Amino acid sequence: MSTAVTTEPPPAAPPRTRPATPAQLDWLAAELPHWRAAGLLDDQTATRILAGYHPSRRFSLASLLLVLGACFVGVGIIWLVASNLDQLPPLTRFIVVSAFWLALLAGGEALAGRREHGGPIPSPVVGAVRIMAALAFGAVVMQAAQSLQVPAYEPQLLAWWGLGALVHAYAVRAAGPLVIGLLSLASWLVWQVSWDSPxxxxxxxxxxxxxxxxxxxxxxxxxxxxxxxxxxxxxxxxxxxxxxxxxxxxxxxxxxxxxxxxxxxxxxxxxxxxxxxxxxxxxxxxxxxxxxxxxxxxxxxxxxxxxxxxxxxxxxxxxxxxxxxxxxxxxxxxxxxxxxxxxxxxxxxxxxxxxxxxxxxxxTAALVVFTTTQAFSVFAAIIQGAWLFLLLGLVFAGTGWLADRARRQLARSLADDAQGAVR
Known part of the structure; x- marks a missing residue:
């Protein structure tokens, strides 16, 4: 007499949850009882909705350290290129720097592929590696300029660096290289036009x-x-x-x-x-x-x-x-x-x-800098000493109060418009 062997099905993989800030989770937890009271969903559905998110801060300490580390590594590579690495011939230096850039470029996309099939908690490592790749491309541009006997103070080097970073950003749809590219192009523009225009x-x-x-x-x-x-x-x-x-x-x-x-x-x-x-x-x-x-x-x-x-x-x-x-x-x-x-x-x-x-x-920072500059360059002609600082403090406090009042009024208006659209 044969006995049937029953095997239990493998445990189902836990569903992937989406990140949300603590403030967003608090808002969602406060809104769910109102939705249940309105009959829009039952208790089981509300529990499943809340369980579909995990707390995560938009910019954690780990993200800050990774971004800072990526920036320091990228600047260090550019610094090494700027010091010419005299121990190596120009062609070897260019090959080494290019290989390092390509390794970072490929490594970032390999990590991105793993993240897409990985766990539910996103990692900022991919963004940090992509930032390092964008900065390393600047080292490649500068090393190529040195090999071609182009002076390092030429503004056009920043333009090529920025364009390469933009291509990288749009090819992989990454924000880090985009920021590097836009900052490089803006720096090139200011430098170039100030250089050429009297x-x-x-x-x-x-x-x-x-x-x-x-x-x-x-x-x-x-x-x-x-x-x-x-x-x-x-x-x-x-x-x-x-x-x-x-x-x-x-x-x-x-x-x-x-x-x-x-x-x-x-x-x-x-x-x-x-x-x-x-x-x-x-x-x-x-x-x-x-x-x-x-x-x-x-x-x-x-x-x-x-x-x-x-x-x-x-x-x-x-x-x-x-x-x-x-x-x-x-x-x-x-x-x-x-x-x-x-x-x-x-x-x-x-x-x-x-x-x-x-x-x-x-x-806000631009307004503070401008107000300070105007106070010391214009209003200091008739208002001096402690009175100038007193007036400047009152201007800052008044501007901050008006800005906060306008911000809260705008946020309240947007919230009212959103509620009206739902109704």
Whole structure:
């Protein structure tokens, strides 16, 4: 008599959970009882929903250490290249650096493939390795320049580095190389235009145009390129805000004038390209994303007006020599302060709308630096000593109070709109 052997089925693999911040989990736990009371789901479904998430911070200490380590390793590689590694011939140095870059490039994608089939808890190691690969590519560019007898202080090296990092970012859809590429291209742009242009207005026109192009690219990424590239809009938006606010900062200084400005083919080409990018993004973007390039254009126009206001006057010399500043000088300073506060406020509000704390922090930091600079370069002419610091503290406190009040009011309005849409 044979007995049937029964085998128990293998235990099912635990379902993969999604990461959520503690604040998000607290919100979800508070909302689930309301959904159960409204009859939208039962107790078992609510328990399964809550069990589908695990607590995770957006930027943990491990992530910070990994990113810092990746940056230090990448800078160390570039430093070794800059020191020429005299023990090795140029071709050997280039091969060694290129092999190291390729190993990091392949290793990052191998780790990414393992993560896709791995456990439920994501690891920031892949992002750190990709950042190291993007930085190592800069070492490859510099070593190739040394082998070709190109001076290390050429701005074009940053351009090639930035373009390579951008190709890497879009090929693997990674944010780390994108940030490296955008920072490299922005540094190249500032360096190159300052190197080639003898006048301030040309530099500002190029920087304003670049800020508008970045805002246009961000708007297209946010609405037209699908979910896979939607996360890239944040980096483009932040670099555009940095360029626009930086250019407006310089334009508002009293000693920046339009002296020695002359139209050139480069300036005209840059303005035309920026205009076409803004028009195209405004046409293709949807919802309120099309406002971003338009308001970047408004910031640029205001900055140019601030520079042209002093055309042919000696207002900047008055500030440099400490002479008494007239009514025109105070009007210019007041207009510059109001314009910069409005521009920084817009980018801070945009950070709230796009859920970007980095953009809000960038706008706030830019406002603090600008207010401090204006206080010591303009208002210090009549307000001195402790009174200047007292006034500056009151300005900071008042600006912070207004910014926080506007932020809370905006958040409340967005929440009310969302509830109204659900009803």
């Amino acid at each position: 006048d301030a207005l040309t530099v500002l026109l190029v920087l304003f145009s670049a800020g508008g192009v970045a805002a246009s690219v961000a708007a297209v990424h946010a609405t037209r390129l699908g979910t896979s590239f939607r996360g890239f809009s944040g980096a483009w938006r932040e670099i555009g805000a940095l360029l626009s606010l930086g250019a407006l900062f310089v334009a508002a200084l009293p000693f920046v004038t339009a002296d020695d400005f002359s139209w050139s083919t480069t300036v005209v080409a840059v303005l035309v390209a920026a205009g076409l990018a803004m028009v195209a993004s405004t046409a293709f973007a949807t919802d309120n994303a099309r406002l971003e390039p338009a308001l970047a254009l408004v910031v640029a126009v205001v900055g140019v007006l601030l520079v042209l206001w002093e055309f042919g006057s000696d207002l900047g010399a008055d500030f440099d020599t400490g002479n008494q500043v007239g009514l025109e000088g105070w009007a210019h300073a007041a207009f510059g302060v109001v314009a910069y506060v409005a521009a920084a406020g817009w980018f801070a509000v945009l950070g709230v709308l796009r859920d970007s704390r980095r953009l809000t922090f960038l706008a």
